[in-house]
Amino acid sequence: MSIFIDCDTRLLVQGITGRDGSFHARQMIEYGTQVVGGVTPGKGGQKFDGKVPIFNTVEQAVRETGVNSTVIYVPPMFAADAMMEAADAGIPFIVCITEGVPVLDMTKVYPFVREKGARLLGPNCPGLISPGMSKVGIIPGGICKPGPIGLVSRSGTLTYEVVFQMTRADMGQTTCVGIGGDPINGTNFIDCLAAFEADPQTKAVVMIGEIGGTDEQEAAVFVKKNMTKPVVGFIAGQTAPPGRRMGHAGAIISGSAGTAAEKMEAFEANGIGVAKRPIDVVELLRNR
């Protein structure tokens, strides 16, 4: 089928009346996602576009609509609170699109969300899409098509680039997941790889990483140990200088750790096909 979201996803949009929230709520509805409610404090009782009920709090929205997922488009200083509010209200799947969440906030949010038993995707991520079924977040629906490939990435537009090239080559996707570019995020590569391994429709997986940290290296070891499906990968930032934050808060080479070369070696060593260019992903998939 897909991972994390499908036709049964009943979505809440936190920040539904904001600039980004309203734009993307419409895009998601247009794609076919069941958007069953929105939250904007002070606008409870109103309707978004005359259709979607708005609530003052997440707790109310959960009680009255039976949502099972939420997506957050609130400004960075309020995002931590929004994630915790969603977890506390019992929503099992929380996607935070917001970029610029202070990392010290995330040191509190991460354990809180886990204790509540919820899965958090993001922050600072494009969300995810199960083509033909549902999209949660901001990935353009038009570049995807249903098919047998799972994709997981730390990036936004680079993901679009790779998905677009796959779709052009007639390689559709089960689910495309953007886990986000922040140093502390709720869902990592391994979580997604495990979900793709368990999903019977997914036949192969594409993994797009970048410089900074050791998530890709750990994921590579996981692939060798636990995955039967072929995995191919690309790492961005081969020309990035050490010590500089390359846009994403998590994309920084510290000392000699977290370089693209190190990650590509880890891929090679664990049987993951390494694409030198984004377009090479297509060729590697074809050969597996």
Next chain:
Amino acid sequence: MNIHEYQAKEIFRAAGIPIPPGDVATTPAEAESIARKFGGTVVVKAQVHAGGRGKAGGVKLAKTPDEAREVAERILALTIKGLPVKKVLVTPAADIATEAYTGVIVDRASKRAVFMVSPAGGIDIEEVAAKTPEKILRHSVDPRYGLQTYEAMQLGFFLYSDVKQARAAAKIMQQLYSAFISSGGSLAEINPLVTTPAGVVVALDAKMVIDDNELDRRPEIAALRDESSEDPSEVDARNANLTFIKLDGNVGCVVNGAGLAMATMDLVKYYGGDPANFLDIGGSSNPEKVVAALRIITSDPSVKAILFNIFGGITRTDDVANGIVTATKLNPLKVPIVIRLTGTNEETALKILQENSFSAMTDMDEAVKKAVALATGGKAA
């Protein structure tokens, strides 16, 4: 955001950490009068956002006020790792019995603030970690409770066997943690933490890096930014809400999204060129951002060709096209430009560009090859 040693010391002092006095000078004469005020031998330290200050000649002892003036004159003339030294910190020289390292960072693996302490201080801690990892103790802090006294004491006893010194160090670590949290730090470091011959524990150096995402809610910390000590083009980019990092190559890159921007740089290299920069115009781009991006890139004389790589999602490619047209009317380009756009409103964008006699491509690899060839005079790839 980086802050200077003297600024970090002010934050640490306010948290109660014992730090010897010191004043900042911007001229040799000021350095001399500060040295006279303190009397005795002083240390003159370059205030610059670069590591390895000592090796670069940016930290010197001066026995007399006259010598302090001379030393300051030399240091203020230095450029360390491309950054000019505009300020020096003048502080009394301390007698040192032992040197230790104490730091706290946000650790992505444990997803917590993590303390690192080592009795092998005064040198590069990454070197200690690589060569003698047993000399480092790491301890992650539960954000709900902060650094408890017993935890701080464990760290203190790792540095000192004397209970008074361990207790003093433990207190400093709790103060360091509170300074770190209340300033929104991503790193706070004392290297070295020293003991004097009399056995007193004091912090001789201070370093702090602030999480950029904290600055909106901490105006007093944001005010510490010293734009005179940053690369001017990076300051310009930040004020235009762009993420820009200058590199050494000759292909200027304008891209939307950090991952795609890195991949574009990599592809430039792959096809035999060298990227001149990392530049992310971000998601909801308006034409003004594109104007600013072109201004910044063309101000670098080593740029021989400009490459736009835009994958329209939230970014509307017609906005980018309008920006290119506006910017080049304002400041006609002196170097060739290669434009690759695809995605949201692509047809409108291509029409706008054609009407203004720009050609555009839709394939990333082809666009990069062309830009590299133009930058290297038609020879490459």
